[in-house]
Amino acid sequence: MCIDSNEYKEEYGNSGYHNLSENTSKLENEDHMNVKPSILYFGTPVVLISSLDKDGNANLSPMSSAWALGYHVVLGLATSGKTYENLEATRELTLNFPDKDMWESVEGLAPLTGKNPVPPFKAGRYRYESDKFRAANLTAVDSEVVRPPLVKECPLQMEAVVKNICVLSEGGADAAIVEVSVVKLHARKDIVLDERHIDPAKWKPLIYSFRHYFSLGE
Ligand SMILES: Cc1cc2nc3c(=O)[nH]c(=O)nc-3n(C[C@H](O)[C@H](O)[C@H](O)COP(=O)(O)O)c2cc1C
Numbered sequence: 537m538c539i540d541s542n543e544y545k546e547e548y549g550n551s552g553y554h555n556l557s558e559n560t561s562k563l564e565n566e567d568h569m570n571v572k573p574s575i576l577y578f579g580t581p582v583v584l585i586s587s588l589d590k591d592g593n594a595n596l597s598p599m600s601s602a603w604a605l606g607y608h609v610v611l612g613l614a615t616s617g618k619t620y621e622n623l624e625a626t627r628e629l630t631l632n633f634p635d636k637d638m639w640e641s642v643e644g645l646a647p648l649t650g651k652n653p654v655p656p657f658k659a660g661r662y663r664y665e666s667d668k669f670r671a672a673n674l675t676a677v678d679s680e681v682v683r684p685p686l687v688k689e690c691p692l693q694m695e696a697v698v699k700n701i702c703v704l705s706e707g708g709a710d711a712a713i714v715e716v717s718v719v720k721l722h723a724r725k726d727i728v729l730d731e732r733h734i735d736p737a738k739w740k741p742l743i744y745s746f747r748h749y750f751s752l753g754e
Contacts, residue, residue, distance in 0.1 A: 538700070538702035538713075573746070575746060575747060577600065577601075577744060577745065577746055577747060578745065578746070579743050579744070579745035579746070579750070580600045580601065580602060580603065580743065580744060581600065581602070581633055581741035581742060581743055581744070582598055582599075582600050582633070582634055582639075582642055582741070582742045582743070582744050582749075583598070583599050583600065583602050583611075583631050583632065583633055584596055584597070584598055584631075584632040584633075584634060584642070584645070584674075584687050584690065585597050585598075585599055585611070585619050585629055585630070585631060585632075586629060586630040586632065586676070586684040586685055586686065586687065587618075587619050587622035587623055587626065587628070587629045587684050588622060588626050588628065588683055588684050589618075589621070589622050589625065589626065589650075590625045590626060592683070593666070594668075594669065594676060594684060594685055595618045595619060595622055595650035595668060596645065596668040596669055596672070596674070596687070597617065597618070597619045597645065597648075597649075597650070597668070598642045598645050598646060599611065599612075599613065599619070600744040601613075602631070604718075607717060607718045608699070608715055608716065608717055608718070609631060609694070609696065609715075609716050609718060610713060610714070610715050610716075611713070611714040611715075611716065612711060612712075612713060612714075613711065613712055613714055614710055614711055615703065615710050615711060615712050616651070616655045616657070616658075616710050617649065617650075617651065618649055618650030618651045619650070620712060620714070621651070622650075623698050623701070623714055624701065626683070626684075627697055627698040628682040628683055628684055628695075628696070628697055628698070629682070629684055629695075629696050629697075629698070629716060630679055630682065630684050630685065630686050630687070630693060630694065630695050630696065631693070631694040631696055631716075631718075632686060632687035632690035632692075632693050632694075633690055633691065633692040633693070633694075633741055633742075634687075634689070634690050634741075634742045635690070635691050635739075635740050635741065635742060636740045636741070636742050636749075636750075636751035636752075638689060638690070638742060639742055639749040641672045641673065641674055641689070642672075642742065642749070644671060644672040644673070645668055645671070645672045647661065647662050647663060648662065648663060648664075648665040648668055648671060649662045649663070649664060649665070650664070650665065650666070650668065651664065652664040652666075669685075669687075674687050674688070674689055675687070675688035675689060676688070679695045679720070680695065680720050681695045681719050681720045682695045682696070682697065682719065682720075686722065691723065691724040691726075691727050691739070692721075692722075692723050692724070692727065692734070692739065692741075693721070693722040693723075694718045694720070694721050694722075695718070695719050695720040695721075695722075696716040696717060696718045696719060697716060697717055697719060698714060698715075698716050699715045699716060699717050700713075700714070700715040701713070701714050701715075702714075702715075726738060727739045740752055
């Protein structure tokens, strides 16, 4: 269920959010200054989402607006993408977490979309690709519970089903919050301590921070 908070509307206006461009207040001091970044990707792991269209064709897309709470994962997705279309239609996915060494595969997927024709605002920057696994030189392997395949090369893989979709109504936003429930996990043996624990010292996710790729330090 998506709740549209009236309290927020009362405090911040009808959109429910602060409008940064209209915010003229200043909170500057010796240590901090006001900034207005063009993007707010403050650093989250890259996830490769595999999904199927209604005819059973697989798509694979990089994304990074994801976080977990218990066995639920919340995804921020553009509604113009093939992944969103597939999740709405078939409600199953796999979340595949590349490690730091896989950034070139992720960059190989970056200019691709499974949408045909390419949406007008992506024209010139993106091209349609029907087989993104092949394009990125990645291997699709069968999942155990859901139908979309896993990405063999990713050390951490999750099978999941869509629970809720909440389309963001903020002025013209082309995005949705998709809540998924993880139903099966697979981890490469070299990153686990035991069946209940991933070894955080061994697991080196690929972090996407302000549009640059990073690993974790010691
Ligand atoms: C590292 C990385 C992170 C991205 N994160 C997101 C994201 O969180 N949400 C999103 O909708 N798109 C994200 N994108 C953009 C999509 O991958 C892109 O729109 C792609 O064309 C979607 O493919 P599809 O249309 O086949 O689903 C990201 C791209 C890259 C390379």
